[in-house]
Amino acid sequence: MSEHDSEQEVLRLEGLRKSYNIGKPTEVEVLHGIDFLLRRRDFAALVGASGSGKSTLLNVLGLLDRPTAGKLYLLGKPTHEMDDAQRTALRGSEIGFVFQFHHLIQAFSALENVLMPMMVIGGRPAPKYVDRAYELLEQVGLRGLEQRRPDQLSGGQQQRVAVARALIARPALLLADEPTGNLDSKSAAEVFELFRKFNREFGCAVLLVTHDPRLSDQCDRTLTLVDGNLQSDVRTEIGPAR
Ligand SMILES: Nc1ncnc2c1ncn2[C@@H]1O[C@H](COP(=O)(O)OP(=O)(O)O)[C@@H](O)[C@H]1O
Ligand SMILES: [Mg+2]
Incomplete structure (x- = not known):
């Protein structure tokens, strides 16, 4: 059990909308007003056909992109009212991102890649982060491989480095866009x-x-997007409450 309250609200979306190419002839609204709440304990899949808006939604939730309208609270904080510097700081401390392609830096070791987020913020990482990076690499099964460069690791091992990197700041939220695709x-x-x-x-x-039903079936909750609307939000959790 973690030190956190598992019921704590992590994300709250209210009427979230996203358009691209605003003011141009090609302007298009891709998310049409999304509402949901995600708590610490949640382990949720986001599914939907290609083009339904999954990546757009994840990028907005990850504070990589701004919603066009609506409210987005992270840990109760109104991110829709923040400037870019505030959003970047909050993203760095509270959000981990894993993409389909790991985006590891080829010239760096596994250890340095895991430490990257902490180096961007403050130059040289503090010793406690170095310790944590070793610990995370051990937890993802890469003990002894810390000094290897990405091209000396298998695809699965590289993605495990990316997972460790996403967790180095101990974020409240882990977002993953087709991480196993x-x-x-x-x-x-x-x-x-x-x-x-x-x-x-x-x-x-x-x-x-x-896209893999074998994985989404193992999640506790499934959010389904259809053409930029949240069509369903189903809890499939079984077993004892955590
Ligand atoms: N940068 C962009 N500019 C314009 N349209 C975009 C952009 N990114 C995505 N779209 C469009 O938004 C819709 C949703 O895309 P996306 O979020 O990538 O869906 P998914 O991840 O579910 O496949 C698609 O119609 C796509 O063409
Ligand atoms: Mg996508």
Whole structure:
């Protein structure tokens, strides 16, 4: 059990809308007013057809992009009222992101890649982050491989480095956009298990986009987007409450 209150509200969306190309002839609204609440304990899949708006929604929730309208609270803080510097700071401390392609830096070791987010903020990482990076690499099964460069690791191992990197700041929220889409089924299952483990042990809310029903079926909750609307939000949680 984590030190956090599992019922704590992590994300609250109210009437969230997103348009692209505003003011141009090609202007298009992609998200049409999304509402939902995500708590610490949540381990949720975001599913929907290609083009339904999953990546757009994840980018807005990850504070990488701004909503066109509506409210987005992260840990109760109104991100829609923040300037870019405030949003960047909040993203750095509270949000971890894992993409389909890991975006590791090839010239850096696994350890340095995990430490990257802390280096961007303050130059040289504090010793406690170095300790935590070793610990995270051990937790994702990469003990002894800390000094390897990405090209000396398998695809599954590289994605596990990306998971460790996403967690270095101990974020409240882990967002993943088709994180296993590029992996064989065994590596995909292993990476999925890591999300599960960190959701339980760190108490970080997880929202992951996946096309794989074998993975979404194992989530506690499934959010389904259809043409930019949240069509359903189904809890499939079984077993004892955590
Ligand atoms: N930068 C952009 N500019 C214009 N349209 C975009 C942009 N990004 C995505 N879209 C459009 O928004 C819709 C949703 O895309 P996306 O969020 O990538 O969906 P998904 O991840 O579910 O496949 C699609 O119609 C896509 O073409
Ligand atoms: Mg997408």
